[in-house]
Amino acid sequence: MARSGREEFAMGAISLLSNRLAGFGEGMLEDLTFRQWFLLTMISRMDPGEKNVREVAEFVGTSRQNVRKMIVPLERGGYLETSRSKRDARSLDVRLTPKAERFLSEKTPLVEREARRLFSGLSDGEMDALVAVLKRVMECVDAYDSEEAEGETASR
Secondary structure, eight states: OOHHHHHHHHHHHHHHHHHHHHHHHHTTOSSSOHHHHHHHHHHHHSOSSOOBHHHHHHHHTSOHHHHHHHHHHHHHTTSEEEEEOSSOTTSEEEEEOHHHHHHHHHHHHHHHHHHHHHTTTSOHHHHHHHHHHHHHHHHHHHHHHHHHHHHHHHHO
């Protein structure tokens, strides 16, 4: 297969896997999508104290706009609280609620167990290789995004 065919296969496979993994996660989570659970998990792993939307987005590896969109239903559902930052009034701080902490403590062991089951067919070496390749793909996407942003700035 030519390189262009392998590149198309890689993009298609990643897209299909993303959808299937989201479905895998949502089968275990009653109220939340897998992406919402992931966001709550990432926020719980950040340093204690004030966290604003920009810091959460950087930690998760996504845009502020994506985090803002995800925060709205999580706040409505009682999983997150937001408030204007005391450090910077233009900034919105994000905080897990006790409901989110309970949900994570109940669901995280289940997700971890099912993830072990899902990846049980991969050896440790294959898992290490998968993680390394996925990190490189993420770096490539970041580099692409940076080039696109620079191109947009230059064309203005």
